[in-house]
Amino acid sequence: IEACTLTKDGKKIPNYISAALFSEEGRQYIAGIGIDISERKKAEKALVESEEKFRNLFETTVQGIIYIDAKGDVVSANAAAAEILGASEKEILSNNIYNHWNVIDENGSEITNEEFPMVKSLRTGKTITNVILGVYNYKEERYRWLNVSSSARFRAGEKKPFQVYVTLEDITEQKKAEHALRDSEEKYRTMFDTMTQGVIYVNEKGQITSANDAAEKISGISSAEAKGKTIAELNVKAVHEDGSDFPVETRPVQVALRTGTQIKNKVMAILNRKEKRYRWVKVTAIPKFRAGEDKPFQVYATAEDITEEKEAEREQAKLSAVVETTPDFAGLADENARAIYVNKAGRKMTGISETGDITKYKIFDFHPRWAAEKVQKEGIPEAIEKGSWSGETAILDREGKITPVLQVILSHKNPDGSIAYFSTIAHDISERKKAEKAQARLTAILEATPDLVGIADENANAIYLNEAGRQMTGKSLEEDITKYKIPDFHPKWAAKKVVEEGLPEAIKKGIWKDETALLAPDGKEIPVSQVIIAHKREDGSIEYLSTIMRDISERKKAEKSIEEERAFASTLINGLREGFAVIDKDGTQILVNDELTKMTGFSKKELLNQKPPFKYWAKEGMAQM
Template sequence: MEKKQINILLVGTRTETIKQSIQIENCSIFTKRPFAGGIKLIKKISPDVVVLKIKSAERKTLIMIDTLLKINPELIIIIVPEIYKIEKYLKFISAGAEDCVYLKDIHTLNQKILFALSRRQNTIHVMCKNSHDKYNLINNNIKDVIWIMNPDLKFIYLSPSVKNLRGFTAEEMMHQKFEELFIPESLKSVKKVINDFFNNLNKGIISKESFKFEVEQPHKNGTTVPVEVIVTPVFNENNNFKYFLGVARDISERKLKEAEIIRAKEDFKLLIENQNDLIVKLDPEFNITFASPQYCKAFNINEEEILGKQYTPLIHPDDLDSAIKSMGNLLKPPYKIIHTERMLTPEGWVWFQWSDKAIVDKKGIIKEIISVGRNIHHQKLSDDKVKQSERKFSNLIQNLPGMVYSCQNIQDWTMEIVSNGCLDLTGYTPDELQKDTVVSYNDIIHPDDRSYVWNAVQESLKNHQHFELKYRIITKQGKEKWVWERGSFAYRTEDKKDILEGFIFDITDKVKAEKALIESEKQFRFLSENADDLIYIYEFVPEPRFKYVSPSATKITGYTPEEHYADPQLGFKLIHPDDVHILQDASNGLYNSQPIVLRWKKKDGTIIWTEQRNVSLYDENGNLIALQGIARDITERKLAEEKIRESEEKYRLIFSTVNDALILMDLRGNIIDCNKKTAEFYGGDINEMIGTQFIQLGIIPQEISNEITKKFKKALLLKEMKFEFS
């Protein structure tokens, strides 16, 4: 790999000696007098290293360091005169300089620059390598399909998970034509979206927003798969379109659930329109807000005559007291009563059973009363069946998540009926939302989405289709939510109002997750394509095999991923005979997530050391079904450890047998180690001497001890490795 050009800037006067001391390959050296040319000249040079020679002006030096930091060099080194004390030295380090060098030690400058650059590059390398490993692990385990398609609508990348989605491998998909990706019905809608995008692009209209659609795609086995596709157009810095970035997800399970919701909605609608029960809704003042057709028919009245008024059919005198008592119980917890009485109808006195429920807010204030009655004149003794039917109806409404609604097809979407779920969804109670009492539903829709919602619904109604859309709302508390709505035309009233019925569900968490997924895919793709470690998945059922082996296997073992796939036992054949038992234990679930060290025999016969981590996967019965693992080559580390061990043994042999007194001290003068001769010389015990300061051994006169202390501190200050005393 070609070495990077290094730019070094020398700032100061008389820098010839400094320039001569720098002997670094592939570098350019620039010189500049202090404060000459300003920051623009320095930015133009774009130095990797700045060497600043100063005289004695501490304040100007700190200003210069702050100025240099704004151009972000790799490091700054200060050349200081010998008169500087350690306190000023440390101030420059704290201000952002990498190091300080005394002028008389200029010969060490070259080494300091190389060491600092190497240390920073190694840190960056380790950080990048860790990111690559994580990315590769995610890419080969995600279920969604990530793809990139060029402006000619041809794939230039497909993640391996496409095989799970459609049965085709990524390589097979690369050769498919765009028209082969969808069934005819889906192809038509997809082409419209793509054509609209390119038409707008040709008109200079640039939209970087993602668009989403649901399609049916053919599977290799001849079936079709419902797929949700999120497509993001990607542009370069000049706003030129580069490619489409897409994520495809199997929504078969979700489609089944949606079908269940549709059936439930249709059942609900059918229940309301065809049941024989009498339904009436009252406000807290007992004014009727809704009366079902059956109710009006039973008592021979028109709904318009009683809406907004108090109306009670004539109750038989013998049942009046119990009816009044029951209504009194309705006004207190649990705000629900069941009562039976005779009422006067055109057919005479008829037995009705009523189930009344008061809807209360969190403070216990009654907001609405719903009363459902049934003619039980001939089934008065069938109480159990009546209760069961009422309970089924009530639970259907109360337990559905989201909001079931019936509204007018006008700009305000005036709600005629909403379920209690509207409170959790919008923050508004049914009373506040119905009839635009406090707010219209259009006011709740996000301003930027109102036109979209209106146009989408009208287009569907025009084509006699149900509508399905996703958009944002603003709740009563000011919180933004994403919702999914499905609905259709229901009926037209006598006064020619078109009524829509539908269901609205909170999908905020799902939308956030989808956006996070798009962002994570960028990191995921980068990691998977640059991993150095060997990443693998080994399955035990239905039969042992490598499910996945990363491309780095070739570099580490000499065997390609394809050779691993062809031979399920290749992983065991690579292991050194003395280490096979370790791998067998790991295959049985031991060492889960713990590192194990094994010797491998490469294809060329060489032996390498590796470190592996395996994660065991079990089925619901606790049986081991697969291993996911990462392995890396640690041969160099093992060789280095062996050299360190040998060096330590040699050091200990010399340290213990030499006839001179040897003492090892830290930078504060504390004794770290000493040999037997030292203990004999000072008449002490080795264990007692370790940890004490050398000058505190008590055998050196105070004046000599003070002199030794001065020399030791001076050596530390000047970073000298040797000083003498007697």
């Protein structure tokens, strides 16, 4: 029996007492043995307390705990295991690990019972740790992700485990977070790789840690080449908007890294290493800080490629410069024809100062009344319908001066077909109008002259023949004379003379003059005095030819009559039996008859065009003569 004994000081000592009855010499005795069991009692108490603590831990831990015997039967499971597996403790205890459990690995592939950690531990006696499995929870109808560890337990002296201790750590939320993080990273990576903006990350040493495809496209440097290097090491050349060099230490990334301040929308041009040309970018650099630190550990920089925008600006600037320097009126108006822009030449033409507000005018206000009506009734409607209109109008300045112009109006439309704005260009044709008037006067003169006046191109193809020329050659005013060449208006002998003498000499010397003939409609020849002039370009090549032909029929008749009279007189004079000579008022001998040549023995050639004293005068009578 167990009982307590008291010490002298009253302390109770637990004892294990045994008693036995025996006889000795006729007398009966009781022998008793008392064993101090204080230490055993302490150990028993500690064991109870330990078991209580273990039970509390077993029941309250968030980790699932299962004990499996050598047969694979579950002999113990805590509430956490029941909650994780979606079954009651009773259901778990009636289960065997070799029964079918719906378990998958991290890749989503189903695994067999033999691959379970607890089965491996039971079979091999080894401890298996941190195996990630998805176990289907039938109550929740979803998989719970678990970190499973199993440890074999042995009895003293035995090599085969009698039990396996299994822990189930529910990491479902952790897995969700990992998946969310992975999805987020994938989204970030997709965005990072597909952004049209170039993006780079630079560490505290200025080394590039990451760069996307757009950054490579802008710089012409691959992300593999850039990684781990500084911008200075990569020798990336850059310039300011004014074309001056942009030192590395003053660029946005370096300034943000050095000062910890954001640099936004800095425009610069970067030399693309592959394309061998500059690309314009708008750079923003943002420093990143760790908690409690005032020095950035990283800079995130974006580069927006604005090359096309810059080139468009340059083209716009060139166009603006052209528009501003052109002598023509150039203007823009809104969809209601209200002026929104007039160039320098236009302001000068209209008498509006360079600072004057042109938005108070409409297109029509820049014209005299007749031209304004033409623009309003013809120009604007046709420009709206067909996209453009052109015609002759006039510009009216503030002092009433009118300038004749050739005007073009264009309508610029929105995608839906509505009018966005109008543009107009008006070219001053004052000089042309003067030239046209002069040309009209000259044409009137040419058409009124009785002489033939014609113009031909550099190949002698007729392009103009005045009215007198058409009458002389029998060509009606309606007939197309461009089918003729200059020689076609002449008889053969005259045509040959024009082709072989006239045209070559006119081309060589600029002008040729001679007598030729025109071919009349009836086939008769009209004698003419002809001039051919070659008109040349600045380079000396022939631009066109002109000719004037005067009818000399009457002159020819008069000359013939005179010739006939001279022949008759010559016959009479040569019939005289006396010597005969004619001397003009200057004393030149202009005529001698045959009898005088016979008398003197001198030929007519020797006597004509001589002045006194004549060869046939004798010295004795010279003074008298």
